[in-house]
Amino acid sequence: MEVSMRALLELRAQAASGALPQDTLRKVARTAVFTIDKGNRTLGMELAVRTANGQLVDPLKISTYKLNALHDDANARIEKNMETTPVSPPPATPPGARTYTIAVRVHNFVCRMNEPAEIALALHDASGAKLTEHLLLRWPTNHISTALVVFTDFGGDIIKSEKIYLVSNIVRIGNMDAQNIDNRRSSVAQTPPVVSPSARSMRRPFGVACADIKRFVNIDCPSPDKHIQVPFYAYEKENLDCLLKKIIANRDIKDAKHSQGLWVSVRLVEGDLKQIREENPHLVVGNTAVARKMGFPEVIMPGDARNDLYVTVCGGSFSKGGGKSSERNIELIAKVVDKHGQTFPGVISVGAGVPLVNEYTSVVYYHDDRPRWQETFKVCLNIEEFKEAHLVFLCRHRSSNEAKDRAERHFALSYLRLMQREGTTTPDTQHNLCVYKIDKRANQSEAEETCLGLPSRRDELPAGAEHGLARGVLQLVPRDSLAVSTKLCSTKGNLRRLKMEHALRGRYATECIDATASSTERRVGQVPARYIGRPVQYTDAVMVWVILAANAGDAALKRLLMCMKCIESLIRLIVRSRQLRSALGDRASDSEFCLLFEALLKQLVWLMRCGDHALTCQGSALKYLPHAVPHIIKVYPDTELSAYIVRALEALPLGRLSKQRMLALLELVRGPLCSQPSARALLLPHLAATTRALLRDKAEQCRVWQWDREAAHKSRSVGKAARLLGADTAKLPDHTHHQQIVCIRP
Known part of the structure; x- marks a missing residue:
């Protein structure tokens, strides 16, 4: 009974969450009803009579x-279900869920620092590529506490993945050279650090903690609160990225002291962040940090607004310069500025769990003119502000001597436009940026504003640069x-997709015009100059050109x-x-579009006035144009469209193409x-007048009589075939029922 009660409570929580689809909710309800009936039968209580859908019946x-009939059915159903009841309890979560969240609780960090x-x-x-944003923790803390982070937006591939590494990059904040280590410190220590970071402090690499947690990322993990050690590997000469790859490749690492490391507990939870807040609120209470996947989940839920630009500083190559005999200690500072060189405040996220900052500062590698950082930060900027924003990267040499370091200034600058010149956001790829030397007497804001007039990427450099x-x-x-x-994850109106799709459509229209012009003879009717002098952005120009060529031959x-059929x-x-x-947001070209589309409708009216040589084209226009009307009324006034359609039908002689008309x-x-009253007021009078004229036309009556005669002949042919084959006429396939014939009888 205890198992049944627990299962019933879990089923109730699932049904009350409001996050289940209808079919899963019905299945959960049926399981809950069966569990209740089974418990009543086990306890010897009275039977609750229900319908087949599980609804209680009022006696x-x-x-x-x-x-009595429902009582017998309920008894039979309960006995049948009890015979086929599986021994194992029902799953705690529905099998159809496709979103997973990994909760990591950091208990302690033990390191000699x-x-x-x-x-x-x-x-x-498994390859070492970063999957999520990172949680940023300050160490050591001034009080005993544990940090909790949830990594969200994972799909079913996280279960099927071979390995999942929990990686922690440890960066020391202080001087160029580390202080002498005389004791072991831990994050559980209540004493504050001896050295406090100052404005002249720099970020120096210290080591990497890494461990494969795939065996703990399991729904059926027996001990989700078990403490796991993530071993710490100290930094020596190579950069942190190379050290991480060496750890993942299982190479021999010297002085790997596994007594130091990070102590965490890992738990895999099924569902997205909203579902976890409802079903497992203890996981996201307090100051829980949320680190999202660097990419979209398999299912984007309604209301999940997101506009994140992930920027990864891969590496650089810098010359010595400045008369220096040794390589520089390069520090990179990244920030977002506008076209006037003013910094956007509070738009850079250096990690989950900490507030937004104005700029990002990289790690400093000692005497390395070709540093490989592989550090990622996030730009949180509205998509509307991308037009005037760009990323600026400032390079600075950090000296071991405090007096010299205070006198050092930024020696180089690179920048990247968030919005390209053609109006698209920066593509998701690696950018090889140009590096510009800054004059020593220059103002920093002046340099940040001047860079916009220079090429950003090296592939944009002119010849001879x-x-x-x-x-x-x-x-x-x-x-x-x-x-x-860079990698953009935006759900607030993907401006790049809209712009690129529109550009491709415009290019297609231009290519159609070029192809038509190359195959049209010179004696074609005159074409308006606006269709020739410049690229056309709308395909209706192509159609106007083709219609004007109706008198140019076969x-x-x-x-x-072909144009009318398509x-x-x-x-x-x-x-x-x-x-x-x-x-x-381009509203300035509305009048131009209306003029172009009006020209197309006028040419369709002109086509209906053409002679017998265009009879087939007129029939195709009557057949296929009505199917395009539902699309036209989305961008063109329905009243004007109805007026042009009536003009086109009136331009066609009454005795021509009556059936198609x-x-x-x-x-x-x-x-x-x-369905629109104004359009209907124009179309219905024409329909009535056309019907009246056809009823009075004797030639049309002859055509109707001929259609009836053909239909009767087909009926007799079917009857004759049925008698010969010995089959029923109703069972013979009639291939003529697909043709819709409108007969007008006097």
């Missing part, structure tokens, strides 16, 4: 005969470079016929292009155009 509102430090905790895959490229206080250093990579008519797809292309441009009117009446 006072049902007949005795029906109540006499200075403050930063501990950056993140998850990496290696011989000299300067602007104001900046001068290109041809041999130097800085490599950074080749032009064939091309026009008119729905072409109209959809026009409409989508207009919608994308409107989504980008009536089918087109039938499709228009059934479509969304007639």
